[in-house]
Amino acid sequence: MDIKAVAHVLGALLIFISLTLFFPIGVALFYKEGAVMSFLITQGAGLICGLLIWKLTPGDRELRIREGFGVVTFAWILLSAFGALPFVLSMPDISYTDAFFETMSGFTTTGATILPDVEALPYALLFWRSLTHWLGGMGIILLSLAILPMLRVGGMQLFKAEVPGPSVDKLKPRVQDTAKILWGVYVLLSGLEVVLLKIGGMTLFDSFCHTFGTMATGGFSTKNAGIMHFQSAYIETVIAVFMLLAGVNFALHYRALRGKPIVYWRNAEFRTYLGLIAGVTVFLVVMLRLHIYESVPTAFLKSIFQVLSLLTTTGFHSADYELWPLPTQMMLVLIMLVGGCAGSTGGGIKVVRVHLSVKYIFIQMKKLVHPHAVIPLRLNNLSISRDAIVDILGFLLVYFLILTGSSFIMSLMGLDLITSVSTVLSSLSNIGPGIGTIGPTENFAHVPAIGKWFLSFLMLAGRLEIFTVLVIFNRHFWIR
Amino acid sequence: MDIKAVAHVLGALLIFISLTLFFPIGVALFYKEGAVMSFLITQGAGLICGLLIWKLTPGDRELRIREGFGVVTFAWILLSAFGALPFVLSMPDISYTDAFFETMSGFTTTGATILPDVEALPYALLFWRSLTHWLGGMGIILLSLAILPMLRVGGMQLFKAEVPGPSVDKLKPRVQDTAKILWGVYVLLSGLEVVLLKIGGMTLFDSFCHTFGTMATGGFSTKNAGIMHFQSAYIETVIAVFMLLAGVNFALHYRALRGKPIVYWRNAEFRTYLGLIAGVTVFLVVMLRLHIYESVPTAFLKSIFQVLSLLTTTGFHSADYELWPLPTQMMLVLIMLVGGCAGSTGGGIKVVRVHLSVKYIFIQMKKLVHPHAVIPLRLNNLSISRDAIVDILGFLLVYFLILTGSSFIMSLMGLDLITSVSTVLSSLSNIGPGIGTIGPTENFAHVPAIGKWFLSFLMLAGRLEIFTVLVIFNRHFWIR
Numbered sequence: 001m002d003i004k005a006v007a008h009v010l011g012a013l014l015i016f017i018s019l020t021l022f023f024p025i026g027v028a029l030f031y032k033e034g035a036v037m038s039f040l041i042t043q044g045a046g047l048i049c050g051l052l053i054w055k056l057t058p059g060d061r062e063l064r065i066r067e068g069f070g071v072v073t074f075a076w077i078l079l080s081a082f083g084a085l086p087f088v089l090s091m092p093d094i095s096y097t098d099a100f101f102e103t104m105s106g107f108t109t110t111g112a113t114i115l116p117d118v119e120a121l122p123y124a125l126l127f128w129r130s131l132t133h134w135l136g137g138m139g140i141i142l143l144s145l146a147i148l149p150m151l152r153v154g155g156m157q158l159f160k161a162e163v164p165g166p167s168v169d170k171l172k173p174r175v176q177d178t179a180k181i182l183w184g185v186y187v188l189l190s191g192l193e194v195v196l197l198k199i200g201g202m203t204l205f206d207s208f209c210h211t212f213g214t215m216a217t218g219g220f221s222t223k224n225a226g227i228m229h230f231q232s233a234y235i236e237t238v239i240a241v242f243m244l245l246a247g248v249n250f251a252l253h254y255r256a257l258r259g260k261p262i263v264y265w266r267n268a269e270f271r272t273y274l275g276l277i278a279g280v281t282v283f284l285v286v287m288l289r290l291h292i293y294e295s296v297p298t299a300f301l302k303s304i305f306q307v308l309s310l311l312t313t314t315g316f317h318s319a320d321y322e323l324w325p326l327p328t329q330m331m332l333v334l335i336m337l338v339g340g341c342a343g344s345t346g347g348g349i350k351v352v353r354v355h356l357s358v359k360y361i362f363i364q365m366k367k368l369v370h371p372h373a374v375i376p377l378r379l380n381n382l383s384i385s386r387d388a389i390v391d392i393l394g395f396l397l398v399y400f401l402i403l404t405g406s407s408f409i410m411s412l413m414g415l416d417l418i419t420s421v422s423t424v425l426s427s428l429s430n431i432g433p434g435i436g437t438i439g440p441t442e443n444f445a446h447v448p449a450i451g452k453w454f455l456s457f458l459m460l461a462g463r464l465e466i467f468t469v470l471v472i473f474n475r476h477f478w479i480r
Numbered sequence: 481m482d483i484k485a486v487a488h489v490l491g492a493l494l495i496f497i498s499l500t501l502f503f504p505i506g507v508a509l510f511y512k513e514g515a516v517m518s519f520l521i522t523q524g525a526g527l528i529c530g531l532l533i534w535k536l537t538p539g540d541r542e543l544r545i546r547e548g549f550g551v552v553t554f555a556w557i558l559l560s561a562f563g564a565l566p567f568v569l570s571m572p573d574i575s576y577t578d579a580f581f582e583t584m585s586g587f588t589t590t591g592a593t594i595l596p597d598v599e600a601l602p603y604a605l606l607f608w609r610s611l612t613h614w615l616g617g618m619g620i621i622l623l624s625l626a627i628l629p630m631l632r633v634g635g636m637q638l639f640k641a642e643v644p645g646p647s648v649d650k651l652k653p654r655v656q657d658t659a660k661i662l663w664g665v666y667v668l669l670s671g672l673e674v675v676l677l678k679i680g681g682m683t684l685f686d687s688f689c690h691t692f693g694t695m696a697t698g699g700f701s702t703k704n705a706g707i708m709h710f711q712s713a714y715i716e717t718v719i720a721v722f723m724l725l726a727g728v729n730f731a732l733h734y735r736a737l738r739g740k741p742i743v744y745w746r747n748a749e750f751r752t753y754l755g756l757i758a759g760v761t762v763f764l765v766v767m768l769r770l771h772i773y774e775s776v777p778t779a780f781l782k783s784i785f786q787v788l789s790l791l792t793t794t795g796f797h798s799a800d801y802e803l804w805p806l807p808t809q810m811m812l813v814l815i816m817l818v819g820g821c822a823g824s825t826g827g828g829i830k831v832v833r834v835h836l837s838v839k840y841i842f843i844q845m846k847k848l849v850h851p852h853a854v855i856p857l858r859l860n861n862l863s864i865s866r867d868a869i870v871d872i873l874g875f876l877l878v879y880f881l882i883l884t885g886s887s888f889i890m891s892l893m894g895l896d897l898i899t900s901v902s903t904v905l906s907s908l909s910n911i912g913p914g915i916g917t918i919g920p921t922e923n924f925a926h927v928p929a930i931g932k933w934f935l936s937f938l939m940l941a942g943r944l945e946i947f948t949v950l951v952i953f954n955r956h957f958w959i960r
Contacts, residue, residue: 066849152851327891330900334884357877364874368947369546369956371632386866393873394844397837400880404814411807418897420810467848476849 001478005061006070011053013075014082018046023131024086027205028124035122038089046082068151069471072143076136076460080104083132090125097449104456106132108463109140109345111219111315111432114445114452119224123205126222130209134190137216137345140463141182141250145343146175153467154395155353155388156342158379185253190215193242200234214242217345219315219432226440227318233301236318240305247273247312249343268380269341269352273311276338276351280331281307287328311335313347315432317440329435333422336429347430347462349399352379353392360389398466403428406458413451423447427455428462481958485541486550490558491533497559498526503611504566507685508604515602518569526562548631549951552623556940559612560584566608571601577929584936586612588943589620589825591699591795591912594925594932599704603685606702610689614670617696617825618663620943621730625823626658633947634875635833635868636822665733670695673722680714694722697825699795699912706920707798713781716798720785727753727792729823748860749821749832753791756818756831760811761787767808791815793827795912797920809915813902816909827910827942829879832859833872840869878946883908886938893931903927907935908942 021043028036063071080103087099098114105112106129118126148156190211197207209222223229227236245253248270255263264270284303285296293299305318310332321332339348356379363375376383403424410420415437422434423444433440438447447455461469471477501523508516543551560583567579578594585592586609598606628636670691677687689702703709707716725733728750735743744750764783765776773779785798790812801812819828836859843855856863883904890900899916903924906914913920918927927935941949951957 065851069848151848153848326897326900327888330888330891330897334888337884358881360874361878361881364871365947365951365954366956368549368631368633368951369954371545386870390866390870390873391844393870393877394837394840396877396880397873398841400876401838401841404817408807408810408814411810417806417810420806467845471845471848474845474849476846 001066001070002061002064003070004057005063006067006074007053008057008059008061009063009071010074010078011050011055011057014046014050014078015054017079017082017135018043018050020131020135021046021086021128024124024128027127028122031123033122033124035086035090035124038086039124039128041089042082042085045085065151066471066477068147069468069477072147072464073460073469073472075139076104076107076464079107079132079135080456080460083107083128086125086128090122095449097452098445101444101452101456102129103132104459105432106130106218106220107136107139108430108459109133109136109216109218109313109347110427110430110459110463111213112426112438112455112459113220113432113443114447116443116445117224118220118222126209127205130212130218130220130222133216133218133220134212136463137212137218137246138183138186140216140345141186141343142175142179143464145182145249145251146178148465148468151468152391153465155356155392156465157391158342158352158384158388181254182250185250185257186215188257189242189245189253193238196238197235200230200232200238202230202235210239211242213316214239214314215246215345217243217246217312217314217340217347217430219309221316227305227316228320236301236305239316240301240308243308243312243314243316244277246314247308247340247344247346249341250345251343266380269355272355273341273351276335277304277307277311280311280335283331284328287325291325292323306332307335310431311338311346311348312340312344313429313431315426317433320439320441322435322439322441333425333435336425336431336434339429349396349429353395355379356384356389356392357396360393395466398470399428402458402461402466406454409454410451413448415447415451423451423455424458427458430459430462481546481550482541482544483550484537485543486547486554487533488537488539488541489543489551490554491530491535491537493555494526494530494558494562495534497562497615498523498530500611500615501526501566501608504604504608507607508602511603513602513604515566515570515604518566519604519608521569522562522565525565545631546951546957548627549948549957552627552944553940553949553952555619556584556587556616556944559587559615560936560940563587563608563612566605570605575929577932578925581924581932581936582609583612584939585912586610586698586700587616587619588910588939589613589616589696589698589793589827590907590910590939590943591693592906592918592935592939593700593912593923594927596923596925597704598700598702606689607685610692610698610700610702613696613698613700614692616943617692617698617726618666620696620825621662621666621823622655622659623944625662625729625731626655628945628948631948632871633945634878635836635872636945637868637871661734662730665730665737666695668737669722669725669733673718676718677715680710680712680718682710682715690719691722693796694719694794695726695825697723697726697792697794697820697827697910699789701796707785707796708800716781716785719796720781720788723788723792723794723796724757726794727788727820727824727826729821730825731823746860749835752835753821753831756815757784757787757791760791760815763811764808767805771805772803786812787815790911791818791826791828792820792824793909793911795906797913800919800921802915802919802921813905813915816905816911816914819909829876829909833875835859836864836869836872837876840873875946878950879908882938882941882946886934889934890931893928895927895931903931903935904938907938910939910942 021039025039083103084099087094088096101114193211194207206222213220252263281304285299288299302319306321309316338354339350340346342350342352360377406424407421410423419436422436423438426434501519505519563583564579567574581594673691674687686702693700732743761784765779768779782799786801789796818834819830820826822830822832840857886904887901890903902914902916903918
């Protein structure tokens with residue numbers, strides 16, 4: 001890896017992220033909060049370091065694939081290390097471990113928190129916390145639609161066709177243009193949600209923060225009780241709709257906005273996504289109507305909100321689902337594994353991988369009966385290469401290996417069985433809450449420090465489609 | 481599928497299994513037990529039905545691949561349905577569900593029991609129960625080394641080279657000869673274990689029954705406390721050694737007995753198997769010495785016995801491992817997933833699949849850094865085809881899908897979370913005991929009837945490498 005070339009990009013990124021601190025600084029000034037100093041110090045340090053790195057490293061080096069991995073992985077680590085500073089500087093009791101965990105949880109759009117009482121925080125810090133979600137979501141959209149397909153990570157090469165490049169599809173060529181296009185959609189949908197939440201009676205501040213949490217499928221709230229705080233079916237409905245949208249490939253939104261809404265329905269991943277939501281919701285409505293809620297509309301709203309929140313890996317809750325019957329909780333855990341669509345801000349395995357691998361199994365069974373038949377695996381009428389299938393199956397394998405191995409590691413730290421598995425699943429799939437002692441009404445404060453660092457690593461690995469992060473442990477990666 | 485051709489083979493099998501009933505009949509006569517009648521009735525019915533089916537169906541039809549699947553799957557179902565009769569006929573209170581579950585558990589070498597008090601049973605019934613293990617183990621050796629490689633199930637085609645056929649390797653051609661050779665090894669090792677257990681102070685009856693449980697990696701005991709009943713380090717050691725042997729590919733044993741013991745060490749799966757045993761045992765010894773046992777030798781014997789018992793999917797216990805620290809229990813659950821070597825009587829995913837898929841992941845990571853490099857996946861210095869890799873990864877995927885989906889189904893029956901997962905894992909990997917309410921000192925009696933049928937299906941699916949059973953749900957399979 002060409003470390004200097006990677007450092008050059010990271011320097012530029014540090015400058016960019018320092019500039020985004022103007023937003024929390026504005027919030028601090030508006031609310032006349034002392035926290036403004038911690039942001040100014042962080043910003044100054046970030047700008048100086050960023051400029052120094054940027055100036056002292058060469059900008060003319062070509063970035064090869066391994067530098068691509070380096071930039072992506074180290075970008076998220078750098079941003080989390082840097083973004084933790086305002087927490088440390090303005091909160092007297094917080095450890096750097098906790099601040100890093102919270103910021104990594106933000107930038108990876110996980111939404112796991114170590115803060116038991118967020119309502120006691122300065123507005124500026126709450127805003128920064130939610131902003132890390134939104135910026136992380138921006139990064140992910142670009143990463144999954146423009147960068148990972150080039151790096152061929154875990155079958156993401158399938159999305160090359162949806163990615164800018166010489167004369168492919170409708171999206172404009174080159175990464176920078178893709179960024180503009182996709183971020184335009186992201187900003188547009190975000191703006192719309194802010195307005196709709198404001199109409200529903202939220203303050204403008206809360207509207208922004210919850211929009212950041214929704215569009216990035218993050219899940220940080222400004223209220224200790226989360227969405228339950230607002231006790232409003234309207235707000236729950238608005239957030240549910242935007243979680244649904246945030247879990248969809250943003251390239252589809254772009255094409256739909258260009259006047260072709262039929263693209264949604266033509267997309268196999270989208271259809272599977274909707275089918276999953278519908279199926280699981282129906283099951284939950286029946287179970288919750290029988291065991292918990294007296295009215296069907298309430299059961300429906302609580303069900304679909306929770307299904308969308310956990311399938312898209314947002315992690316908001318409009319009810320304490322740990323009080324629901326065990327089969328509904330297990331169903332929720334299963335959809336946590338699935339995650340959102342590829343090219344969305346959602347985490348998890350991704351709907352397309354589940355879709356293709358289930359399809360593959362059926363083909364496999366046909367082949368057992370007809371060993372000489374050639375049965376292609378198709379997605380949206382395109383035949384999928386053998387390589388892509390192997391990459392996807394390999395991704396699933398690594399996912400389960402990390403899930404089981406890491407749960408074992410967490411159990412070594414004295415956590416109970418369910419919490420050990422649940423903290424790992426929640427981090428790796430970038431969800432936030434789970435079950436056990438990190439349920440929707442609890443938090444990660446009680447996890448030992450070493451466990452917080454380990455879970456931060458899992459958030460990073462899950463967010464960057466695992467292989468992007470694992471590759472830095474390969475010695476070939478470090479050879480120039 | 482040619483139903484008549486399949487029925488012909490099943491008829492012959494029914495005759496064979498009826499003849500094996502002479503053994504429990506002999507035991508009943510020796511101990512002068514009334515249960516002899518139930519065995520005689522069963523035997524008579526079996527011989528008449530078997531002969532009728534055999535005579536009324538054509539024996540000259542060629543068996544194609546789909547008939548192969550049919551014979552294998554329906555053989556285990558037929559044997560379990562038939563083998564359950566002595567239980568029903570000689571035990572007044574047992575339901576057919578329970579009897580079928582117990583017999584399927586026997587023939588699939590699972591060892592899960594619904595009997596809370598086995599010591600109250602007639603000797604003949606206990607002998608039959610253990611004999612189902614031993615006969616099932618015979619079936620599995622032949623299945624995994626001679627039949628599945630031809631059916632290309634879940635990557636088992638890799639073992640074609642170890643299978644009889646025109647001029648391959650050392651084993652003699654044709655399935656019948658393979659059967660004679662491998663069963664010779666099986667009988668030889670079994671005889672040796674009977675002698676060694678008898679020397680250790682067991683009755684001849686108990687020596688036979690526990691040998692059946694060991695060599696088939698089954699796990700049925702004639703004592704309520706299992707191996708703990710004997711309180712003998714010698715007996716634990718003998719059983720541990722034979723569990724170790726039963727978890728190894730029997731083709732290796734054959735070649736070693738032919739004078740080439742080096743074949744063990746040249747085999748990559750065997751090395752991984754030993755490495756796994758060593759690694760997990762060391763971890764357990766350290767943990768158990770710290771938390772449970774005062775002496776290192778005791779900690780060692782208890783550790784290695786449990787590691788061998790659960791890795792080989794036997795399911796014997798020489799201690800109540802549910803009282804051990806959580807990380808050791810999680811480690812035991814992880815090795816339950818792995819299972820024995822392919823070609824052994826052990827269940828689970830199989831060491832070779834784990835070996836190859838982990839190797840594949842490392843190759844995958846190298847490929848990310850060097851996208852144009854061609855890095856072959858090798859096993860014992862032979863390059864593995866792309867097809868075999870995809871088949872193995874697909875197998876792992878189906879395994880995990882069934883594990884998670886079935887756990888959800890069990891939770892619908894009112895079982896707690898851990899028991900839901902544990903019953904499924906125990907059945908699918910053909911282990912026997914698990915954790916939760918089916919721990920080593922408990923049994924499956926409390927599982928609802930529908931759950932027992934479902935778990936019986938999982939035992940069958942796990943035992944026959946899953947695809948063999950799933951394929952009968954494919955409509956192409958039924959077309960002639």
